[in-house]
Amino acid sequence: MCGIIGIYGNPNAAGMAALGMFAEQHRGQESCGMAVSDGKVIRLRKKMGLVKEVFTDDKLREMPGSLSIGHVRYPTKGSATEFNSQPHLVETLSGPCLALASNGDIVNYQEIRNYLEEKQVYFNSDNDGELLVKFIAYKVDKEGYDIQKAIKELMKRFRGAFSTVLITRDEMYMFRDPYSIRPMVWGKASNGAIVVASESCALDTLFVTERKEVPSAGIICVSKDGIKVFENGIKNYRVNENQCHCIFEHIYFSRPDSHHFGENVFEVREKIGACLAEMDEGLDVDYVVPVPDSSNFMGIGYARRKNIPLSLGLIRNHYVGRTFIKPEQTIRDESVRQKFNVLPNFFQGKKIVLIDDSIVRGTTIRKIVELIKLAGASEVHLRIGSPQVKFSCYYGIDTPTREELVANQISLEEIRIKSGADTLKHLPIEALRNCVTAPSDYCYACFNGDYPISIEKI
Template sequence: MCGIIGVFGNDNAGRLAAVGLFAEQHRGQESCGMAVSDGLLIRLHKKMGLVKEVFHEEQLNALPGKIAIGHVRYPTKGSATEFNTQPHLVETLSGPCYALASNGDIVNYAQVRKMLENEKVYFKSDNDAELLVKYIAYRILHYKENIGDAIRNLMRDIKGAYSSVLCTPTELYMFRDPYSIRPMIWGKTPEGTVIVASESCALDTLGVQDRKEVPPAGIIKVSDSKIEVLDNDPNLYREGNCEKHCIFEQIYFSRPDSFHFGENVYAVREKIGAALALQDEGLNPDLVVPVPDSSNFIGLGYANQNGIPLSLGLIRNHYIGRTFIKPEQAVRDESVRQKFNVLPNFFNGKRIVLIDDSIVRGTTIRKIVRLIKDAGAAEIHLRIGSPQIKHSCYYGIDTPTTEELIANRRTLEEIREITGVDSLKHLPLTDLKTCVHCPENYCYACFDGNYPVGVPDVYN
């Protein structure tokens, strides 16, 4: 999972991009990077670490320019190394250079990379964003296409999820896959600066008032003279006429103060909580306790629906990153121990409904339940705001193998026993679909195995 930012037409583009990336830090905490153009030269800086660690004042002073693109990253395609950090930069002898950052994953990566390597295109990483920018540069240099046509051919040849920003020394492009799987929203500040980001919360922070989503298969070109929305029919590149947004953006990934896919994220989560509560008529616990932070609004919806007090009995250390998308099990285990603590003398003798958004590997929730039991809870009834995750995601979330998913290895009763709770219920898929306005426009592949864009060629 990643976050992108693009800024055009501001003397402090690098600083604005850093602020936007900080607002999206929840989307990636392994590494970050930025490419900034002063009209002649694109300067690139990327490194492992958090935004405020990498882009301090001295570093921002070294990145002058009116155009900037940036990225925060969790590793999905490609390991957690500096080589795989974004943006990726292509420099050419016969033309301008290009920098690109993207959120998503490419499912036919191996096939397209082999084709480019056969054409003597060299790769420094195994990251899908490098594939995208080198495909575009290849089309421009080999076939003499303009950037818009190169991106159209990219959409024809490259399959998967990508919400991408590309810059040349003088122009900014934003484009999105035909299914618009990952969020991407753009607009202008009152001063005229164009900004695009993964989430609207970043635009809020930067003062963007008028905003809209980049359309499916959308290509938007920004230059000094104008903003041009290049005509592009998404139905040329996809089966069916539906978008397939990632439902997990609404359940877990996005900040609750974001608005995308036509939905207020917090409102969707409240509806999920209310739907969970309707399964529990007759259950009379003392308290509803959400696992912070992504489950807070699910817990609020549950508590309001059933008239049970909501209490924040779990305290989260916000300096620890998200756990289920950490790349190694040992790191996840250590993060869980450091991430959560309980209020002292709070749970003694209480019957608790514990709310979480999902169970992926089962690592986090098992340890949280142990914390609450050790704190004296009498009963713990675990309620999950999503169906069981039985299938890997290949569109930008780090669940690469089904063997890692506990729902594929254990029955629901076995998971209840492993977690140590008194009862366990998931939100059924049919109920989840009632919580969004246009359920047919979402991807539920992690729940039902129906992949709208297929699976990676290496797994076929």
């Protein structure tokens, strides 16, 4: 999972990109980068660290120009290094300088890389963003394609998720895989700039009032000639006409104030909470306590449906990063305890429904239940707002291997015992499907192994 941003047509494009990246920091905290064009030169800066650390006012002043792209990274393809950070910049021999930032994962990465390496294209990283931009550069340089034609060719050959923004010195291109797996929205800011982002919360920060989805397999070109939208030009490529949005964007990844795939994220989470409550007829508890922050709205939905009080009994330290997106297990373990604390004297003798969005390795939830029981709760009923995660993701999320997923190691009852909860229930997949308006347009592969894009040869 990563976050992208693109700005066209504002003299402070670097400052606007930094604001957008800051709004998307939850999508990646390992590294960040930005490329800015002043019409003649594209300047690139990327470093390990958070947006506010890497893009200080001084550094932003060194990046003049009215066209920019930015990226916050959480590693999937390629380790957490500066080389693997985005954007990637390529000077073509035939003229255009290209900078690209992408969110997703290329399933047939090795196949395309082999194809390019056989043609003496060299790589500085293992990152799929570099693969995307070098493919386009090769087609432009060696085969005389214009950029739009090169992107169409890319869409025919690349399998996977890619919500992508590309700039030359004076144009911006936005394009997206035919399945629209990762979110990507765009619009016009009140200052006239055209803005594209992974999530609409970034557009809100930049005062974009009318937002639209980048169409599936669509290409949007923004230049001095205006905005040209090319809808799906490669229909034949698609296995079926359905889109395959990542359902986990609604469950966990996205900010609740974002809107994409036709849904308000917070409303989907409230519906999930209500569905969990419907499964608990007859369960008598004192409070619903969500694991903050991603489960807060599920907690609201549950409490409202059962007409019992919600309490924010667990407090999260926001200065510790997201547990799930810390790349090493040792760091992850320490973060859990540093990240959560309980309200003093709140849990003593109370019966609690504890809501969490998912169980992946089982590390986090075990420590949270332990914390609440130590604080005196008499019963903890654990409710999970998603089905059991049993399969890895190949479309932009660094889920563990199948063997590392706790749901593949032990039975549900053993997970309950290990977690320390008195009861444990997951949301069934059919109930999850009922929480979105177009359930056939979603990917549920990490729950049922039904991968919408072939994962062969990986």
